[in-house]
Amino acid sequence: MSSIAEQMHRQLAQTLSTTALEVIDESAAxxxxxxxxxxxxxxxxxxxxxxxxxxxxxxxxxxxxxxxxLQEFIDQGVHALAIEIL
Structure with a gap:
């Protein structure tokens, strides 16, 4: 997991009290x-x-x-975010 993905993971877990969470960096593709x-x-x-x-x-x-x-990450340059609600 990239450091950005790790930071996003922490932010989502903290903000939304997640019960399941996976953040995948697909930037290389x-x-x-x-x-x-x-x-x-x-x-x-x-x-x-x-x-x-x-x-x-x-x-x-x-x-x-x-x-x-994740607004702060979007402001920093995250261009695409695919969201799958489980």
Whole structure:
């Protein structure tokens, strides 16, 4: 797991009290694509996540919680975030 992925993992676990969580850095598969910044900072991630905060919320609201928790990473250059709610 990249250091960015580890930081994202910690942030999500802390913010959303996750019951299952996997953060996968898929940046290497996107090298040279739009949004790839050519640096060591990861740009493309997949998040598989379960949280009690998702209960009773629509898929859009669940995804919004994840995006809100990771806003600082998005501001730093995370370009793509695939979210799988478990």
């Amino acid at each position: 996107h090298a040279g694509h739009a949004g790839s910044n050519g640096t060591d900072f990861g740009t493309h991630f997949r998040v598989r996540i379960a949280s009690p905060f998702f209960t009773g919320k629509s898929r859009v609201a669940q995804h919004r919680l994840v995006y809100d928790a």
